[in-house]
Amino acid sequence: MVGSDLDALLRVAVELFYRSDCVKAHLAEVQALPAPEYQELASAVTKALDDVEKPAIEAIKAIGEVGEKAIGPGLFDALARFSHWFAVAHELLVYLPAPNVLTETRGIIEEAFASDYDGLAPAIILGSLFNAFQFDFYQKLGRVLPDFRKISPPAGKRPVLQLPVCDRRCPAAWAVLGHEMGHAIDDNKEISHLVLPEAVPGIDRKNAAFEILSCWAREFCADLLAAEVCGPTAIMALLSLEYCVFPLRPVHRWSNTHPATKWRLEVVSVHLEKKYGADFLKPIRQAYDRAWQYSVDRTCPDEEKRRHFEHQEKLMVEKFVCPLADSITSSLPKSENGHQINDDSLTRCLRRLKGDTPIGAQGLPRRTLRARIEDYRSKTFSAAGERVMAFHDLATHFREDPLPAPALLFSSAKHRETIFDEAANRLIVDGDAGIKWLLHNMARADELSVRSIGSAMVQQCCRNDKRSF
Amino acid sequence: MLLSDLQILERLVRDDPECIFVSPLIDPVLQLGPSSLDVRIGSEIKTPRVIGSTCIDLTASGEEIERQISQYFETRRVSPEEAFVLHPGEFALASTLEFIRLPRDIAARLEGRSSYGRLGIEVHSTAGFVDPGYDGNLTFELKNSGKLPVKLRPGLRVAQLCFFTVNDVQVPYNLRPQSKYGGLQGVGLSRIHLDMEVARARSVGQ
Numbered sequence: 001m002v003g004s005d006l007d008a009l010l011r012v013a014v015e016l017f018y019r020s021d022c023v024k025a026h027l028a029e030v031q032a033l034p035a036p037e038y039q040e041l042a043s044a045v046t047k048a049l050d051d052v053e054k055p056a057i058e059a060i061k062a063i064g065e066v067g068e069k070a071i072g073p074g075l076f077d078a079l080a081r082f083s084h085w086f087a088v089a090h091e092l093l094v095y096l097p098a099p100n101v102l103t104e105t106r107g108i109i110e111e112a113f114a115s116d117y118d119g120l121a122p123a124i125i126l127g128s129l130f131n132a133f134q135f136d137f138y139q140k141l142g143r144v145l146p147d148f149r150k151i152s153p154p155a156g157k158r159p160v161l162q163l164p165v166c167d168r169r170c171p172a173a174w175a176v177l178g179h180e181m182g183h184a185i186d187d188n189k190e191i192s193h194l195v196l197p198e199a200v201p202g203i204d205r206k207n208a209a210f211e212i213l214s215c216w217a218r219e220f221c222a223d224l225l226a227a228e229v230c231g232p233t234a235i236m237a238l239l240s241l242e243y244c245v246f247p248l249r250p251v252h253r254w255s256n257t258h259p260a261t262k263w264r265l266e267v268v269s270v271h272l273e274k275k276y277g278a279d280f281l282k283p284i285r286q287a288y289d290r291a292w293q294y295s296v297d298r299t300c301p302d303e304e305k306r307r308h309f310e311h312q313e314k315l316m317v318e319k320f321v322c323p324l325a326d327s328i329t330s331s332l333p334k335s336e337n338g339h340q341i342n343d344d345s346l347t348r349c350l351r352r353l354k355g356d357t358p359i360g361a362q363g364l365p366r367r368t369l370r371a372r373i374e375d376y377r378s379k380t381f382s383a384a385g386e387r388v389m390a391f392h393d394l395a396t397h398f399r400e401d402p403l404p405a406p407a408l409l410f411s412s413a414k415h416r417e418t419i420f421d422e423a424a425n426r427l428i429v430d431g432d433a434g435i436k437w438l439l440h441n442m443a444r445a446d447e448l449s450v451r452s453i454g455s456a457m458v459q460q461c462c463r464n465d466k467r468s469f
Numbered sequence: 470m471l472l473s474d475l476q477i478l479e480r481l482v483r484d485d486p487e488c489i490f491v492s493p494l495i496d497p498v499l500q501l502g503p504s505s506l507d508v509r510i511g512s513e514i515k516t517p518r519v520i521g522s523t524c525i526d527l528t529a530s531g532e533e534i535e536r537q538i539s540q541y542f543e544t545r546r547v548s549p550e551e552a553f554v555l556h557p558g559e560f561a562l563a564s565t566l567e568f569i570r571l572p573r574d575i576a577a578r579l580e581g582r583s584s585y586g587r588l589g590i591e592v593h594s595t596a597g598f599v600d601p602g603y604d605g606n607l608t609f610e611l612k613n614s615g616k617l618p619v620k621l622r623p624g625l626r627v628a629q630l631c632f633f634t635v636n637d638v639q640v641p642y643n644l645r646p647q648s649k650y651g652g653l654q655g656v657g658l659s660r661i662h663l664d665m666e667v668a669r670a671r672s673v674g675q
Binding site for chain 1: 474475478479481482483484488490492493494495496497498501509511512513521546547548549550566568570604606623624652654655
């Protein structure tokens, strides 16, 4: 095992420890309910998670003590077991009472998707880890209950977006809903459906490959729509979920329903680099490449097999992925808000988050404001009215504007990345103390981000309805 | 010395650690008075529920007091378009929308605004003082002393802060080990169980 493999596995470990803690926090809330019927299941699931965490901590501690050369498959096996039980435990949560999504979750998706959100009016619910999906409630129910169509008119069509329960309080993870909104918009506007024949001309509709490409086109389209309105965080949220189940399946493979995640990340990166003029996803890609390479090496140990896979992958990218991505990108409706993320604003946000300060709003930099005050002080006023006008003018410059959804989400996700990176290092050195540090800092960071989104929502509302405030 | 409007602005743009940090500043022209800064109500409200508890027993164990207090309150997150109704005689905890950080040479006082006071709305019952070095949201102890329910919405300017300079502070709030509410995000419940004398009362009782 080499250093980059260890990096990949430590990334999986921090994601799992963090999300497992989120599940336990949810279970603690359930146990506090005046409903004894749930307590046994809640405490059993908590105990199961505690039990599978221990071998993973021990395996990491061993690396710290003995060094990388002595690792062997121990860490991977412990993480595979942790991952498996985490996924099982999470699915058991559907038997327990589920709270609503936070007001802030709906607020940020609404702000990002603007009129598309208003038009589709999606319901957002908490649910499974794997099916962070969207579906048409009317169609689904109509299929199993034909009489439902008689009761409810087709105007009742309403997509349902599902967020994993463990991500209820994690704003960086909410961007996964952007992808699901992307599906709902695509279904509505038939973007992927229309571009497919143009992207892959001459393919027979009855051919099985057409069905596969059609699924892939839908995924690319949802990814790109999400990236257009939510920024880089949508694909980051997807990767974060994938790390949690990384040891359970070869992540480098593509399936009949989903293109390989590496391709999706590449397609979104290219689009965002054009949009923002900066490659914000570069460190994310580098980290994911390590995980991808680890997955390839693990499943294709001999050279010939690996070369065959790499050749096959290259062909798929050239023949299908690039044409599909190009066609979809050119047909993509532009985001209404046209929000940009700029480096300076991002740096200020990250500095604030590091200093435990919320980021809901941002105004002019302090040095600019200081210059305005100096300028004001240097003026002389002949009449009181003049002074009042000038002072109001000065005060106006202190106004802070609510940060747009992509910037809020991305700052939150970047801050989370910083915590994860440091936690990975601390895990090796400090073991249990490293995990404690991770959980404490992530809980604090998530809370800060939730509050920031909430305050941005209130601010937006104050602006739209000035009379009342 | 009480800070004037211009001095408040000057303090807002100083570099750390001398800066008064207040964010978000939605409408500074509206919020800035001659010697005060209006603050708004946030979207989280905690209201007491009386069912299931006979009293808050301050002679119980620290953990038990904490549990009793957390069960005493019910949390609601009000969306910006929603209203929260404060009924006559009702008490509720809320917080400032603004996150505040004071340097070690500035203290603040939280005061109600006259227009709300005239409707019977009080924003704090006893705790209106903010120590130098405090950071976090400030908690409102809301009470409606009037005879009609009052509808409140997140973002309303219900209170104001006055800032004072203080000299020679040796241990600001953020460095004081006994501080209980530093770094508070949102509405903070009472942490009375951490008070020394409450612990002492407990041990005397035992």
